[in-house]
Amino acid sequence: MNPMLRVDDLHVHYGIIHALKGVSLEVQEGEIVAIIGANGAGKSTFLNTVAGLVRPSAGTVMFLGKRLAPRAHEVVKAGIALVPEGRRVFGNLTVHQNLMMGAYLRSDTAGIKHDEERVYKLFPRLQERHRQPASTLSGGEQQMLAIGRALMSRPSMLLLDEPSLGLAPILVKDIFATLREINAEGTTIFLVEQNARQALALASRAYVFQTGSIVLAGPSGELLRNKQIQEAYLGARGADRKRRRQSKVSQPPA
Amino acid sequence: MILSRVLQQLVNGLSIGSIYALIAVGYSLIYSILRFSNFAHGSFLVVGAYAGFFIVTAMSIPFIPAVLLAILTAGLAAVTTERVAYRPIRERNSPTLYFIIASMGIAIFCEHTIVATIGPKFRTYPRVLAATGVDLGLVSMSKMDVMAAFMAFLFLIVLQYFITRTKQGCAIQAASYDLQAAGLMGVNVNRLVGTVFLIAGILAGLSGVFLGMKYTVYPQLGYLTIKAFVAAIFGGLGSLPGAIAGSLLLGVMEAFIAAFLSSQLRDLFVFSLLIAVLLVKPGGLMGKYVEEKV
Numbered sequence: 001m002n003p004m005l006r007v008d009d010l011h012v013h014y015g016i017i018h019a020l021k022g023v024s025l026e027v028q029e030g031e032i033v034a035i036i037g038a039n040g041a042g043k044s045t046f047l048n049t050v051a052g053l054v055r056p057s058a059g060t061v062m063f064l065g066k067r068l069a070p071r072a073h074e075v076v077k078a079g080i081a082l083v084p085e086g087r088r089v090f091g092n093l094t095v096h097q098n099l100m101m102g103a104y105l106r107s108d109t110a111g112i113k114h115d116e117e118r119v120y121k122l123f124p125r126l127q128e129r130h131r132q133p134a135s136t137l138s139g140g141e142q143q144m145l146a147i148g149r150a151l152m153s154r155p156s157m158l159l160l161d162e163p164s165l166g167l168a169p170i171l172v173k174d175i176f177a178t179l180r181e182i183n184a185e186g187t188t189i190f191l192v193e194q195n196a197r198q199a200l201a202l203a204s205r206a207y208v209f210q211t212g213s214i215v216l217a218g219p220s221g222e223l224l225r226n227k228q229i230q231e232a233y234l235g236a237r238g239a240d241r242k243r244r245r246q247s248k249v250s251q252p253p254a
Numbered sequence: 255m256i257l258s259r260v261l262q263q264l265v266n267g268l269s270i271g272s273i274y275a276l277i278a279v280g281y282s283l284i285y286s287i288l289r290f291s292n293f294a295h296g297s298f299l300v301v302g303a304y305a306g307f308f309i310v311t312a313m314s315i316p317f318i319p320a321v322l323l324a325i326l327t328a329g330l331a332a333v334t335t336e337r338v339a340y341r342p343i344r345e346r347n348s349p350t351l352y353f354i355i356a357s358m359g360i361a362i363f364c365e366h367t368i369v370a371t372i373g374p375k376f377r378t379y380p381r382v383l384a385a386t387g388v389d390l391g392l393v394s395m396s397k398m399d400v401m402a403a404f405m406a407f408l409f410l411i412v413l414q415y416f417i418t419r420t421k422q423g424c425a426i427q428a429a430s431y432d433l434q435a436a437g438l439m440g441v442n443v444n445r446l447v448g449t450v451f452l453i454a455g456i457l458a459g460l461s462g463v464f465l466g467m468k469y470t471v472y473p474q475l476g477y478l479t480i481k482a483f484v485a486a487i488f489g490g491l492g493s494l495p496g497a498i499a500g501s502l503l504l505g506v507m508e509a510f511i512a513a514f515l516s517s518q519l520r521d522l523f524v525f526s527l528l529i530a531v532l533l534v535k536p537g538g539l540m541g542k543y544v545e546e547k548v
Contacts, residue, residue, distance in 0.1 A: 053434060072437035081438070088435040090428040101428050104421070105440035153440060 002065060004029040004157060004188055005050070005080075010059035012045055019045045021212040022059070027157070032179070032189040034199040034220070036233055037209035043192040044085055046209070047161050051075055051082035063157075077105055081155035085162045087146040091135030095126055098134050098145055102152030112152070119148035122178055140171040147175070151182065158182065160191040164198055176202050196233035200224050208233075258392045263509040269399040271505020272406040273468075276461035277482035278489070278497040279410060280454030286430035286492040287450050288344070290353035291483065294335055295458055296476020297364035302328030302459025303466035303475055304368065307377055321463055328459020329452045335360055336451040341444065361476065368473040376470040402464040409457060410498060417494065426450060430492065484528045490538030499539055 003026035012020040020042050027033045035043045048054040050061055052072035061068040063078055075082075081102075090098050099119060103112045120127035123144040129137060134145055143163060150158055163179070164172040176198055183189050193199035200206055200220040208216035208229065216223065223229050277299060284292045306324035309315060315323070339360055343352045388395050417423035429436040429446055437443040458479075465475060482501065489500020504524065512520045531538060 051438065053437070071442075072434070073440045073442045076438065076440035084435060084438060088432050088438075090431045090435065092431045093424070093428060097424060097428075100421075101424065101436070101439045101441075104425060149439070 003027060004031075004064060005190070006062040007050070008060045008062070010046070010049060010061065011057045012042075012049055012054055013057045019212055020049065020056070023209075023212075023214055025207055025214065025217070027188060027190050029156075029188055030183075030186070031205070032183050032191075032203045034203035034206040035190075035192045035209055036194070036196040036199050036206055036223075038233070039194065040211075041209040042212040043209050044161055045212075047082065047159050047190075047192050048084075051080065051084075051159060053082075073105075076153055076155075079154075079156040080159060081150035081153045081157075082159040083143075083146045083150045083161065083163060085165065087139075087142045089134040089137070089142050089145045089149065091133060094131050094133055095137070095145055096130045098149050099126075099152050102149035105153060111154075115152055115154065119151055122151075122181065123148055140167050140175070143167060143171075143175060144178075147178070147182075151187075155187060157188040157190060160189065162192060162194060164193060164195045172198060196229070197235075255392075259513065262393045263513045264506060265393045265395055266513075267506030267509030268502055269395065269403055269505070270508065271485075271502035272403040273461045273464050274482045274485045274505055275410060275498045275501035276406050276457045276464075277479050278486040278501045279413065279494055280457040281479070281482060282486045282489075282491060282494060282497040283426075283450055284454050285486070287426070287433060287447060288340065288353060290350045290357070292454075293354065293357040294339075294360035294364070295357075295454070295482075296479035297335070297361050298328045298332045298455045298458035299462035299465070299479060300364065300368065300473065300476040301331040302455075302462030303471045304372065304462075305459070306463035307379055307466055307471045311380060321460070324463050325456045325459035328462060329455035332451040332455025332458070333448050336447060341447070344447070365473050365476065372473075374473055376472045377466075378470050379467045398464075398467055402468070405460065406464075409460060413453065413457075414494065422446075422449070481524055484524055487528060488531050488538055490540040493538070493540045496538055496540030503539075 005027040007023060007025050010020055010023045011018070023042075023046060035046065037043050045054060049056050050068070052068075052070055052075040055070055063080060066078070068075060068078060068080075090101060093101065096116075099116050100112070103115065106112055120130070123141075125141055126144055126148055129141065134142065137145060147158075147160070147163070160179070163175055167175070172195070179189055179191075179202060189203075191199065191203070200223055203220050205219045206217070206223055207214050208223070216226070216229070218226075224234070277295065280298075281292060281295045284290075284295070302324050305327040306321060309320045309323050310317065313320070339356045340353060343356060388397055388400055415423075417426055425436055425439070425441045425446060426449070428439065429441065429443070433443060433447075436446065461482075462475065465478065469475075481504065485501040485504040486497045487500070488504060489498070490496030504527070507527075508520050508524065511517075511523050
């Protein structure tokens with residue numbers, strides 16, 4: 001089967017910084033795939049490159065058998081929607097207007113209305129607040145809005161950049177359950193997460209990024225059992241962690 | 255009679271204030287999208303003023319179509335400026351300072367190009383409307399001023415409708431909050447920025463035509479935009495109703511100071527006002543002081 005998304009030898013440079021060093025991966029239609037890794041591993045850079053916010057210096061991104069255009073609005077048109085890191089909802093617009101912005105490329109009024117209802121069904125809190133400016137929402141509600149807004153373009157693939165960032169654990173659970181629901185309705189999901197445990201619980205398989213390269217890949221269950229992964233990303237108890245904590249304490253105050 | 259004098263100054267102030275508003279709104283619009291002070295804004299105004307002058311004097315086109323042609327020229331000048339000077343800076347994600355310096359360069363380039371080609375002398379628009387006055391009992395206004403104020407408000411109302419009631423307008427509002435995120439919604443960011451410059455250029459060009467008719471046309475006419483910048487900050491940078499309110503208030507205050515105190519104090523007052531606003535209420539009258547969300 002041809003993969004839905006195929007990335008070949010993707011490189012990104014920020015000036016002299018080589019942020020992505022030849023990343024190649026695939027996502028099949030209907031999957032939930034995660035990228036995990038530490039801060040600065042290039043996870044966000046990768047997602048932003050696919051979404052057309054960052055220009056790659058080399059490599060190709062194929063989506064549904066076609067080369068993906070390198071500009072954000074063309075990526076949306078091709079059927080990929082990004083829920084960006086930090087949510088980035090339009091604080092000066094109402095919840096309803098934010099959702100309408102998500103449907104910017106569509107003109108089928110009835111379909112847009114239907115999808116807005118669907119978003120409200122997924123996130124009832126948004127319906128209660130549909131006339132409020134997005135800036136008045138809590139962090140969790142903003143994350144719901146950001147996901148809902150992305151769904152309004154009817155994407156075949158949803159990209160999420162750190163959806164759990166800054167949210168209470170209970171809320172993370174809710175949002176991840178909703179993501180599973182969205183996937184069950186037919187949207188392929190590709191997410192980047194620092195919260196590796198949550199990400200591996202949701203995704204069927206994952207790629208592990210480290211300093212701009214993929215160092216490990218496999219089914220989530222396998223990665224969860226992997227000792228290195230446990231120590232590096234799942235907060236497994238061990239001498240290493242204790243040592244790190246001690247060194248933190250002994251650091252002189254800034 | 256004191257009432258008549260007060261009313262007359264009020265009318266004069268609103269008249270010049272409506273021209274400031276045309277400049278301030280475009281300036282504020284560009285600021286809200288690209289977050290920099292476009293010092294080349296005066297150049298758009300000057301292009302409009304000269305285009306209007308040459309179209310009215312050299313071609314035998316009726317007045318209104320001539321004005322429309324002139325402001326379209328100014329709009330295209332603004333779009334070209336963005337395309338040539340600002341877009342490369344934008345696409346390289348360079349610091350805001352680069353935009354500011356580029357815009358200053360354009361302003362100087364434009365002024366000296368006009369001096370070198372058209373010449374530095376003052377030119378007077380043919381008296382199309384200015385000679386006749388409208389007498390309203392206590393106050394009188396030149397027909398030109400009445401039309402300028404009328405057209406200014408017509409354009410501003412159309413703009414307000416466009417921004418608050420249409421899909422493209424909503425995209426401009428969204429882009430003023432987060433330009434990149436607007437791109438993620440499927441908005442063609444380059445086209446949106448181009449549209450904003452077209453609108454700003456057209457409004458500046460219209461003000462240029464009116465200023466040219468009210469006073470004269472000369473290469474440094476664009477310096478007047480500094481007052482509109484003050485008005486935009488006074489009203490609240492980034493807010494269109496704020497820019498309009500600030501412009502009208504500034505126009506009226508200027509008229510009163512010039513009439514009842516001294517016309518030499520007028521400009522001193524304008525810049526003292528700027529300093530006072532920045533010290534006391536940096537968000538201006540209607541400024542949306544957007545707090546950074548984490």
